[in-house]
Amino acid sequence: MGVEKATSRGVELRSGVGSQSIRIKFMYRGMECRETLKIPHTKPNIRFAERLRGEILNAIELGTFNYAKYFPDSGQLEKLGLARTAERLTIGQLVREQLKLAERTLAPSTFVKYTTSYTTYLKRFDNTLLVNLTPALLREWITGLNLKARSIRQLLIPLRGALEQAVNDDLITGNPLDRVKLNKLLPKEAKRVDYEVDPFSAAEIKAILAAAKPQERNMFLFAFATGMRPSEYMALKWSSIDLVGNTVLVERARVVRVTREETKTDAGRRLIDLRRGALQAILDQRQFTSLENDLVFHDPYHNAGWQDSSRISTRWNATLKKAGVRQRVLYQTRHTFASTLLSSGSNPLYVAKQMGHKDTTMVTKTYGKWIELEDNALPDFFEKIVERKAAARPGR
Numbered sequence: 001m002g003v004e005k006a007t008s009r010g011v012e013l014r015s016g017v018g019s020q021s022i023r024i025k026f027m028y029r030g031m032e033c034r035e036t037l038k039i040p041h042t043k044p045n046i047r048f049a050e051r052l053r054g055e056i057l058n059a060i061e062l063g064t065f066n067y068a069k070y071f072p073d074s075g076q077l078e079k080l081g082l083a084r085t086a087e088r089l090t091i092g093q094l095v096r097e098q099l100k101l102a103e104r105t106l107a108p109s110t111f112v113k114y115t116t117s118y119t120t121y122l123k124r125f126d127n128t129l130l131v132n133l134t135p136a137l138l139r140e141w142i143t144g145l146n147l148k149a150r151s152i153r154q155l156l157i158p159l160r161g162a163l164e165q166a167v168n169d170d171l172i173t174g175n176p177l178d179r180v181k182l183n184k185l186l187p188k189e190a191k192r193v194d195y196e197v198d199p200f201s202a203a204e205i206k207a208i209l210a211a212a213k214p215q216e217r218n219m220f221l222f223a224f225a226t227g228m229r230p231s232e233y234m235a236l237k238w239s240s241i242d243l244v245g246n247t248v249l250v251e252r253a254r255v256v257r258v259t260r261e262e263t264k265t266d267a268g269r270r271l272i273d274l275r276r277g278a279l280q281a282i283l284d285q286r287q288f289t290s291l292e293n294d295l296v297f298h299d300p301y302h303n304a305g306w307q308d309s310s311r312i313s314t315r316w317n318a319t320l321k322k323a324g325v326r327q328r329v330l331y332q333t334r335h336t337f338a339s340t341l342l343s344s345g346s347n348p349l350y351v352a353k354q355m356g357h358k359d360t361t362m363v364t365k366t367y368g369k370w371i372e373l374e375d376n377a378l379p380d381f382f383e384k385i386v387e388r389k390a391a392a393r394p395g396r
Contacts (some may be wrong), residue, residue, distance in 0.1 A: 013041050013047050016348050022046065022052040028060055028067065029080055066170055086171045091133055093128030094162040103159070107253075109231075117155035121145070125159075130166060132260075135179040141187060149186050195359035197366060199336035200224075203326045205381075215300045216315055220287040222297075225277030225381055227337030227355050228232065228310040229253070230330055236296045241282060246385045248275040249355065254308070270356050277381025338367050340382050 012023045020040045024298040037052075039045045059065035062319060067074070067082050076082075076202055095118055105112050124141070125133065152267055156177065163175045200208070209217050223233060228250060235254040242249070250270050273362075274282070283294070289298050306312055309330065316330045334355070341351050342363070367368045 008050055010053050013046070015041075019349045022049045023218060024049055024056075026053060026056055026060070028065065028371050031080065033076050034068075035074060035076070046273055067242060068171075084169065084171060086166070086368050088132040089130045089166075089171065090126060091130060091159070091162070093098065093125070094130065094133070095122055095125075095158055098158050098162040098165065104160075113154065114158040117158055121155050122159055130171060133163075135176045138176060138180050139185060140142060142180065142182070145301075149182055150180060152186070197335045197339065198328050198332055199334065199339045200325070200328070205336070207323040207325055208319055212319045213286055213300060215285065215298060216319065218281040218288075219297045219312070220316070220319070221381065222281035223330075223333040224284075224336055225275045225281065226272050229334060229356075230312055233375045234295075234306045234309065234312070236318065237294055238296055241274075241296070243274075243279075243282070246279065247273060248272045248278070254306070270353060272354055273384050275381065276385060279385060284358075335367075337382075338363065342367050344382075 002308055010025045012022055012025070014021045014036070016284060019038075022037045022039055022041065022045060024035055024037065037045075037049055039048075055063060056070065067080060068077055068087075070085075071077070072087050079378050086201075093366070096346060099111070099118060102114050106114075109215040128137075142152060160175070160177050163172070163177055167175055183226050209221055212220055219233065223230070226233070226248065228236075228248075231253040233333060236248070236250075237252075240249040240251060241247075249270070272278075285296060288300075289296060297306065298304060299306045313330050317327060318325055338355060339350055341354075342348065348360045348363050351367075352358075353362045355363070
């Protein structure tokens with residue numbers, strides 16, 4: 001096929017054996033681009049080609065030109081690094097790319113949650129083209145999930161992130177998830193929150209501690225009296241305990257069988273006051289692990305640090321059963337710490353800092369009713385130690 005003639009600058013009429021086409025030329029990203037329109041040489045088609053070229057030049061000047069949208073099958077896309085198009089990319093590709101980024105930037109536990117969401121739920125969209133993922137399709141899928149609203153929001157996080165990246169890369173003009181309103185979509189049962197703050201009473205705590213084995217008793221008492229997360233006290237080392245200043249430095253966490261030299265959040269790195277119960281737990285635990293000068297709390301059945309919180313939860317549930325105390329999750333020790341201090345008149349900001357929150361937002365939202373209780377019956381093992389007793393640092 002050869003060039004017959006140029007009707008105007010950048011528009012050429014081409015003819016071949018039994019065929020005609022119109023080719024337009026323009027500069028984009030420093031390259032001369034030529035795109036062929038397989039249409040005959042009629043006056044309306046020629047005017048269309050001229051208007052199209054003018055539209056493209058205007059979009060290039062404004063910085064809004066989407067090459068793949070105008071010419072999705074063009075060979076120029078590969079040369080320009082624009083081969084990724086909504087018509088070619090699948091949701092599976094995008095989510096896997098998002099997970100690859102998450103593995104480098106997020107905590108291992110978060111990455112595991114995202115991966116589980118993908119393999120369990122999002123994988124059904126593996127072969128769905130990005131261009132075909134519509135709000136209607138998402139709404140139909142979500143309404144078929146037999147999950148609570150909170151769980152649905154969690155599993156949508158990696159998908160939302162992948163779609164936001166597609167928007168940023170100009171693959172799509174908007175995130176289809178933005179047009180899916182869960183509050184209007186889900187029944188009341190799905191919106192209901194099953195998990196709630198359900199702290200232990202002083203009598204229940206004493207029963208639990210009496211039923212626990214020695215090392216587990218020390219750990220449970222420490223958890224009640226510090227409000228630390230299981231991932232934090234699993235990774236606690238003797239070098240982080242100051243018996244002179246009566247404080248504990250929270251500086252690492254153990255998640256997914258890996259100890260990270262960092263906390264869940266920046267605010268999570270903090271100094272916690274050793275209360276009477278926490279101090280007693282530390283003093284009683286010294287005989288078991290202080291000579292090793294490493295982890296404070298050990299799994300007594302393996303004589304080594306706890307591998308993950310699920311193992312602690314197993315021992316916790318067994319202890320509650322033995323104590324005759326109503327079953328509640330291990331994390332309620334943290335809620336017990338916060339609600340007890342607040343109902344005893346402690347400053348919400350102080351409680352927030354002790355728990356590793358940057359401000360009082362989470363504390364007031366979660367424990368607001370305990371702030372209003374003003375119950376001054378504080379168990380003695382929650383009392384803050386005022387005097388600063390000199391003591392040799394353990395494990396030295």
